[in-house]
Amino acid sequence: MPQDHDQTQSLTMTLSKDSFETHKCDPPSLEITVSKEELLRMYMAMVTMRRIETTADTFYKSQLIRGFCHLCTGQEAVGVGLETALTQEDKVITAYRSHGFTYMRKGSILPILAELLGRKNGISGGKGGSMHMFTPNFFGGNGIVGAQVPLGAGIAFAQKYLGRKAATFVFYGDGAANQGQVFEAFNMAKLWGLPAVFVCENNQYGMGTSVERSSASTDYYKRGDYIPGIKVDGMDVLAVHQAIAYARDWALTENKGPLLLEMETYRYGGHSMSDPGVSYRSREEIQKVRAENDPITHLKERLLEHHISTEKELKEMDKAARAEVDKAANEAKESAQPDIETFWTDVYKEGKGVPFLRGREPQETHHYK
C-alpha cells in the first residue's frame, strides 16, 4: 500500500482535556509525541488482541476451552498503551483478565491459544489455563482476587533491593480495590519508597456488582491516600500511553515512591464466560459504549483524522490480524495434548522435591526417579 506519509515521522497530538484527573500530583502533559509507525502498531495490537479474545469466546462456546475464561474485550487500550510505554525490563503483574497482557508482554498468539485449549505447546505447557500465563517479566495470570497486589509490591521491592532500574506495574480491578491486602501493599510501597505503580483497571463492574454498589468511594485513584494518583481515560490508548510513561518516570525517580493510576475502562463481555453480562446491566448500555467509546474506534478516528492511514488500509490490517489469529487458532486446535508425565512436573524444583507424590486418588501415586 503506498503511503503518503513517512512512517517514522513523529506527530504531536493533543489529548482530550478529560483524559486525566489527579490527586496530590501534577497531571501528565496533554501533548503527546508519537511516531506514525507506533500508532499503527498500536492499532494492529489492539485489533489482534480483540481477535484473540473473540476467538477464545468462540472456542469456549464450542466447549474447546473449559473452566475459567475471563476476556478483556473492550479493555484493549489499557494493555496496548501500557506496553508501548514500557521497556522489556519493567515488570507487570495482573489478575486473571490476563490474555491481553500476556500477548503484549511478548507471549505470542499460538502459545496463548494453545494454553487456553490445554495443549502441550501452550505458554504454561497446557497446565495453567486462562489464569496462569507467564512470560519473562510478566508475572501472570493470578486467580485470587487482589492477591497479586502484595506480590507486585514484592516484585518492586526486589527491583529496588537489587538495584535494577525497572518499574513494576501492579494491576488490579475495581472489585479488588476494596481488599485489605491492597492497602497493606500501599503502605509498604510508600514507606519504603518502592518503584511500584499500582494500576486500578476500573471496568465499572466487579463481577456483577457495579462500582456504586460495591465501593463507598469510587475515586479509586484517590484511595492510595498518601500515594498520589491519576485517573486516566482507559478507552484512549494514547492517554494510557502518556500516563504509563509518566508513571514509569515517577516510579524510577529517587524518593518519589509509588504512584496510583486508575484506568477508566469498560468490558463488553461478562465477568467470565459463565456470565452473560446482561443481568446486572442493560444491553443498551453495552451497545452504547461500543458505539461511542470503543478504544479501537477512537484510535481509528485519530488515524483517519490525522491522515496517518486510510479506511482501506486499516481494513487490510484488520484482515491481516484476523488471518494471523485464525491461523494460530487452527494450529492450536491441532496441537497435541500434554504428555501424562508432565502431570507430575513443575510441582517442586528439580532435585529438591519429594520422593513420591499422591495424585487425584489415593491409589494414584507417582514415584520420582
Place this chain on the structure above:
Amino acid sequence: MLNLSKTLAMRSVAGVKYFHAAAVQNATTTLSMPALSPTMTEGTITAWKKKEGDSVVAGDVLLEIETDKAGMDVEAVEDGILAKILFPDGSKVAVNEPIALLAEEGDDLSKVEVPKSSGAPKAAAAPAKEEKKETPAPKQETHIQQAASTPSSKLISPAVAHLLLQNHISDVTKIPSTGPKGRVLKGDVLAFLGKIKARPAPEPTIPQPKTLPPAGKAASPADSKASTPAPGTAYTDNATSNMRKVIASRLSESKTTIPHSYVTRDIVIDNMMKLRHLLADELQVKVSVNDFLIKAASLALRDVPESNVQFASGDNVKQLKNIDISVAVATPSGLITPIVKGAESRGLQSISTTVKELAERAKKNKLKPEEYQGGSFSVSNLGMFGVNNFTAIINLPQASILAVGGSRTILKPSAVEETEFVSDAEIFDYLGGQSKKASSAATPAKKSNEDLDLIDFLGGNAPLKKKSTSTSQSAIGDELLRRLRPSLEKSQVVSVTLSIDERVIDSEVAGRFLSRMSHYVENPESMIL
C-alpha cells in the same frame, strides 16, 4: 452513572459514522450452536432476532436459545451481515452444529455456501413466543435497580427486574403477584408471559396454631389434584391441604424456636384401673384412661401453677388463670386439639363426654375456632397403638405438652409387710443347724406343717409332722417363706413424657408437676377432693 459518558461529550466524530472496530469478516463465518454451560449438549432456537440480510454489529443479539436449564441470548461477535439462517425458530440443534452464516458487508449473499451439517435438525414444538414489543427502554437504564418501581411492594428481586427489562415490561403492577405482601415473584412474571402455569394465590396468613378455615367451610384442599404418576415411578405427589400446611408451619416454628426439654415418668395405674372398672361395673359409667389423665393433669396444674404458663412475646411469662386442656384428636386431615375448658373443676364424666363430643365434631371439621384455639396444656395419647412412650412437639403458644404411651405390665417387688427382724442365724437354727450366734433365750420356734414340709424339701431333718392344720405362727417361718417365695407382683404402668418450654418451665417444675399428677393417678380417690 457511567463516568465514561462524561468523556463521551468531548469526542468529536467529525460528522462521519465509522464502522465499529474489530476485524471485519473475510469470508463467510459459520455461527454454531454455542454451549451455554459446560454440560449442555443441545439447545432449542427460541427466536431469531435478525432476518437474513440484516446488518449486525458486534454485540447485537442474533438469536435466543434455550436449554432445559436456562434461556440465553447469543450475540454477534463481529460486525457483518446475517447471510443465511440454517435452522428456523423452534429447532433443536446439537452444540457446535452450524446454525447460521455470517458474511462481510458488501459480500454477495447469493454466493454464500451452506456447509454440510452433520445432523438433521429436530423441530421441537413451537415454544411460547415472548411479547416482542419494539418500544425502547424508557430511559437509559444503566443499572437494573432503577427499573420498574412497584406500588404494592417496593421489593423486586434482581431476577424479576431482569425479566421485566428483557421483556420491556415497564409497569410491574400489571403482573398479578402471588408473593408475600403482594410482591411480584419471578414465577409471576414468567406466568404473565405465558411461559409457565400461574400458581394459585396463597391463603392469607394465619396467626393461630392449627387453625381451620371458619366453621362451615370444608377443609378440603384447594389445590388437591394429585399428579398422576408417570408410568414406572414409585410415588405420587399429593397437594397438601390447608390444614396440613398450617400444621407444617406451626410445628416447624415451634420446634425451631422453642427450647424443648423432656421429662418422663412411669405412672402406676393399677388403682386407677380398679376405679375405672368399678365405675363401669357398678355405675355403668364409661370413662377412659385418658379422661383420668386429663383430670389428673388439670389438678397437677392447679397444684403447681408454675407449670400453667405460656411464653409471651417480649420475653414475658404469662401466668394463666384457667386450666384448659387441649386434647389431641386425629382426624383424616390431620391432628387437631380441641379444648376441654376448666378441666380441674369438671368431673370425670363431664370430661369424658366433652372429649367424645369434641372429637366427633373435629373429625367432621365442625369445630369452632374458640374450641381449638388457646388452651394452657395439651395431652396427646398414642397408647392405643401400643406405643411405649414418645415425645411431642409443643403447640404454640402453649408451653408444655404431655405425651402418653400405652399401658404395659411390669413386675415389681410386692409390698412387704413389716416383720420382726429375723436373723440369718435364727433361720439356720430353725432349719436344724446349730449356730453359735443363736440367742440363748430363743427357744426353737414352733414349726408349722408348712415349715416342716419346707425343711424336708431343703434336706433338713424335720421332726415328725404334726397332723394339726394350724396356720404358721412362726415368724421365722414366715420370714423364710417370704425370702424363698417369688416376691414380685404384676403392675400396670403408663409412661408419660412431658415436653416443656425451658424458657418458662424449668425441669424442676416439670418434675413436681409429674409428681403431683402421678399422685392423683395412683391415688384416684384424691381426685374427688
